[in-house]
Amino acid sequence: MKFSKAYEPNEYEPDVYALWEKSGAFKPTQNKKADYYTIVMPPPNANGNLHIGHGLTIALEDILTRYHRLIGDNTWYIPGADHAGFETWVVYERFLESQGKSRFDYTRDQLYTQVWNFVHEQRGNMELQLRALGASCDWDSLTFTLDPKVTKTVYSTFKKLWDDGLIYRGEKLVNFCTKHQTAFADIEVTYKDEAGKLWQIAYPLVEPTEGFDELVVATTRPETMLGDTAIAVNPEDKRYQALIGKKVQLPLTDREIPIIADEHADMEYGTGVVKITPAHDQNDYEVGQRHNLPMITVIGFDGKMTEAAGANYENLTTEEARKKVLKNLNEQGLLRGEEDIKHAVGHCYKCDTTIEPLLKEQWFVDVKPLAQRAIKVLKEGKIKFHPASKKQVLINYLEQLKDWNISRQIPWGIPIPAFQNIDDPTDWIFDERVEQFEIKKNGKTYVRDEDTFDTWFSSGQWPYITTSDRKEHFPTSVMETGADLLFQWVGRMIMLSLYVTNDVPFKEVYMHGMVLDEKGQKMSKSKGNVINPIEIVSQYGSDALRLGLIASRSAGVNQAFSTSKVIASRNLCNKLWNISRLIQQMVDENPKGNKQLTIDNYSEDWICFHLNQANKELQKLLASYRFAEAGDLLYDLIWNKYADWFLESEKLWKDTTLLKSTLEQVLIMLHPFAPFVTETIWQTLSWTEGILITQKWPELYKVDTKRVKKFDELKDIIANIRSHFQSLPGAQAYPVAFDDDPLVYANQLLIQHLTKAPSVPKLPTEELSGLRLAIPGHNIYLQIPEKVLNQHKENLEERILKLGQEINTLNARLDNPRYVEKAPKELVEETREQLATKQNLLEKMKAELQLI
């Protein structure tokens, strides 16, 4: 292969990925002496396309993976594919609708098979996209969330919970979406503030007492009054003491309901009297439990009023029923007012339908013991969080967690392995023969529960399921995922893992924020601002996307996508490509690696020093998940140090041995971040062997720091000269003269080369004239004509003024006895040195001014 003029990512990326995959580099090594490093990929939706958030996830996880592979760990990055129960079901149901069909046209088993085929037709697409992003994961270990090993574990966990009495079937209020016909966990409901109305309704007392003949309650949902089974006042409320235990006539019905005392009633709010509808409100349900109230379901799963709502209202939608109830109440003179208010209303996160709290028999997990254990482990610091603040947030959540409804009325998912006795609805048994609709046991006939598990019940067990074939990789090293999944996924993984394995699922958690659009808005299909990562890859290359995504991004913080960062990254890749191209040319010209012998090639010590620094710093940054800083560091190393100074200098020295070795180091260190371009270069260079992905992380160079300082000094001189050449009137180069100055003398060529000075003559001190550079320790003059010099005078005066101010600042600091006493000695010493340097400089500048 040859180096073309510009790096064209699309020409090389697919082949490079295939090379890796074929080489077996993605498989974990089995070195007993090495550490184990394991990342489980949050499984992307099997039949979906990757979005930009996946781009970030893969970038972060793959950087860690490749880095740990390079440092020699037994590294295992486990890919996954999610059946995404509800998500996929929604897509499929939409498809059914478009065919003029509905879920009710098929049995559950038929539906399951249909979706299975639907998903498998599309599957593979997502996996190709992961490859395009460069994920160096072990494809042989790919786990689909419906694989037998998953369901097997899920069933055994369910059984264990069942046997431990932590699973129960209960009729409780669940969050029900009447469109999707399924219940949700509390966490899945999206609350929105909406404008609503608060209506006051009078409930007449059956027997007027103590001057009361009615009680007024307030409600935002008048239609639910048909299901009221009590009204409540606060036990402390003096106004209503005498009424407790009496009855009111429930308007629009023929029922009489009791007045009860319960703390739920807030004396301060409204009239202090609250209606109780246990079947349709979470708080009321709890009141109902405390007082053994009957529960009357007036809204059905179809979202329409039931028979129990009365003949007048049956089959009306809740909205129609609300209007009619209000109208009827008004006719009876029982409507006492209405008020505009704002209140939060729960919505289905997929279709936005208002969530109805409805009574339903479901499987629940008693989470208290699980949560307690998780809290304990978190408090003990067994899992490290990035950002650290998320730990406490999770603890707070776990402390108030209510029992977890794990039943979903969706055909697409893992069937719940429970069967019900057809003769005794309370008799449920556990059995794994879920492929059968009906089973016989002990002479009794049992029918399978139609429901499936909440996706999070299975994905909550992901870390120990996916690593079950290589147990030494559990607990995994780090769980990297979106900050929005803290509760529903991270929390559940911790609880279930402790329960099942007695161990934490991972040692660290890194949570990334959302990738927003360029304007900082959340991306959504409806807004049309979605950025497709694969399009970015084809436009700028996979490496550019990775580097662009991690730039300026810190843990847990939402951050806008920035095309300019992607472009800057693309340019970096091209820069590195051209660096390699130049070095290859030099190597071709001088294949034996002979170097021109010189003792003054300080740039070589200097670059080795900075490569060492970068090497150490990168390890630190990656250990603390500071990806953005690591990216910056590499950008600066490659561009500002390696190319602009080292390589420019090396055009003189041409030490191809060092050029090769330093380039290799650069390629290895950048490889985790930009795998494609670095590997492509590795494959293109004439002397490299094998594949880059499995190289060893570089050793440090031996460096003479005195020589490094020499080059820093030279850099200063060169930068100073360049700056003058640019800013002097006419912006042109002049000869650079010096006297007895060993550093400059030895580097005449370099200075000339890097400043474009026409010549760099050595002269006797008395012959030096022109503009003197304000560099302490050196007598260097730019030989410029007198006219130009005068114009320069003003600049100089300005600088002297500024320098004087800086000296004042330092003086003030040193004049402060407390500073000298209390600040660290090195720091004080440093200040003194600075002061001396600056004073020295000031004197020289003043002298220079006088010369002019």
Add this chain to the structure above:
RNA sequence: GGGCGGUUAGCUCAGUUGGCUAGAGCGCGUCUUUGACGUAGACGAGGUCAUAGGUUCGAAUCCUAUACCGCCCACCA
């Protein structure tokens, strides 16, 4: 109501335990066809670090308060 985060250059953002002249990318200005790269090179302009107090020898960094922006949780009869 409870909690979390943010406010630093024109824009997007870094800035680890307080300590060099507060940084980067993009953008902007001037100059440059140099043994690779114009997706480039050189030089440069640009910041009262939201505000007000406090702690400290020293604060973008720690504390308190305020303002504005964003997010999460709970509640809203």
